[in-house]
Amino acid sequence: MIVPHPLVLRGQRIQLRPVQGSDLPHLRSLWANRHVMSHVGYPKGIRLSKDKVAAWFSGLYRDCDLSVNPYRMVVTDYDGHFLGEACIGQLSREGISTLEVKLLPAHWGKGYGRETLALLVHYCFVHLRIPALQAAPAITNLRAIRMVEALGFESTGETYDWVPPRALRKTAVPYQYTLFTLPRARYAERSATSETQPFSAIQATAPTAP
Ligand SMILES: CC(C)(COP(=O)(O)OP(=O)(O)OC[C@H]1O[C@@H](n2cnc3c(N)ncnc32)[C@H](O)[C@@H]1OP(=O)(O)O)[C@@H](O)C(=O)NCCC(=O)NCCS
Numbered sequence: 254m255i256v257p258h259p260l261v262l263r264g265q266r267i268q269l270r271p272v273q274g275s276d277l278p279h280l281r282s283l284w285a286n287r288h289v290m291s292h293v294g295y296p297k298g299i300r301l302s303k304d305k306v307a308a309w310f311s312g313l314y315r316d317c318d319l320s321v322n323p324y325r326m327v328v329t330d331y332d333g334h335f336l337g338e339a340c341i342g343q344l345s346r347e348g349i350s351t352l353e354v355k356l357l358p359a360h361w362g363k364g365y366g367r368e369t370l371a372l373l374v375h376y377c378f379v380h381l382r383i384p385a386l387q388a389a390p391a392i393t394n395l396r397a398i399r400m401v402e403a404l405g406f407e408s409t410g411e412t413y414d415w416v417p418p419r420a421l422r423k424t425a426v427p428y429q430y431t432l433f434t435l436p437r438a439r440y441a442e443r444s445a446t447s448e449t450q451p452f453s454a455i456q457a458t459a460p461t462a463p
Contacts, residue, residue: 254344254381256324258317262372267365269326269339269372272313276327277306279335288358292394294415294425319344319381328356328369336360339369341377342387349434350377351387354400366400374404378437385436389413391428398431405443406433 262269272280283289285298301309316322323343328336337356344350354369370388377383388406390397409432417425 254319254348254383256317256319256341256381258314258324260324260326260376262326262376264368264372267328267330267336267368267372269328269369272310272325272327272338274310276335277303277310280327280338281306283337283355283357286357289355292391292397293355294417294428296426297424299424319350328354328365336365337369339373341373341381344383347385348383349385349387350383351389352377353388354397361396366396367403370400370404374435374440378440383437385434387435388433389430390433391415391430393428398433401433404435405439406435407439408433 259271260269261271281301281303285300287296287298290296290298313325317324319341321343324341326339328339330336335357337354337360339355340353342351342353352370352373354366354373356365356369374386377386386406388397388401390401392412412429412431414427414429416427
């Protein structure tokens with residue numbers, strides 16, 4: 254399933270767009286931030302060199318096929334301020350994608366997380382026709398759990414252990430997460446009832462290829 258790169262999703266207050274070279278210092282700060290990364294197993298953040306991040310960026314959009322790669326975007330406001338990153342995860346064998354959002358703490362608690370997730374969900378279901386989406390917040394990450402529940406994701410009730418790969422054991426720690434799922438049919442049902450669709454005004458638009 255190919256994402257039509259470059260993809261831009263426009264919300265009421267924010268937009269999601271492909272990563273640009275000028276975003277790399279902001280992404281390094283985001284990944285180094287312990288308040289952000291402690292929720293995903295890195296209590297001290299991840300410090301990556303400029304060269305490492307530049308090498309990562311050079312291959313980022315080489316293949317925009319969700320069957321083999323995730324599709325990563327940055328989140329900005331309409332003044333162009335960097336707020337964080339968003340990701341449509343690589344498809345599982347069942348064709349399911351796990352969505353991820355990470356914002357800088359200065360921008361938490363203003364509804365940007367929900368708006369970002371709403372754009373991703375809308376795009377994945379309406380444009381990509383992905384059959385179901387997942388999210389995997391740590392069981393202690395109440396803010397992220399509230400965010401995914403607001404979009405209609407429901408807990409499977411099962412808890413899993415995230416164990417860091419051996420190479421990352423110095424910086425990463427294990428944590429427990431719950432899987433939340435949202436099948437496309439449930440999203441369509443919710444969208445049909447205006448009272449249960451808080452983001453009806455949001456338009457997700459993909460530009461045509463340049
Ligand atoms: C998770 C994250 C993206 C949420 O973004 P955000 O912009 O702060 O989220 P929102 O403002 O849309 O708020 C989400 C919900 O959390 C609630 N919330 C805020 N602070 C909270 C707290 N301390 N405990 C519980 N819920 C809280 C908000 O009230 C809101 O729920 P509501 O809309 O029902 O009132 C952001 O906090 C973040 O980047 N965290 C670090 C990385 C991370 O955990 N990513 C998710 C991995 S699955």
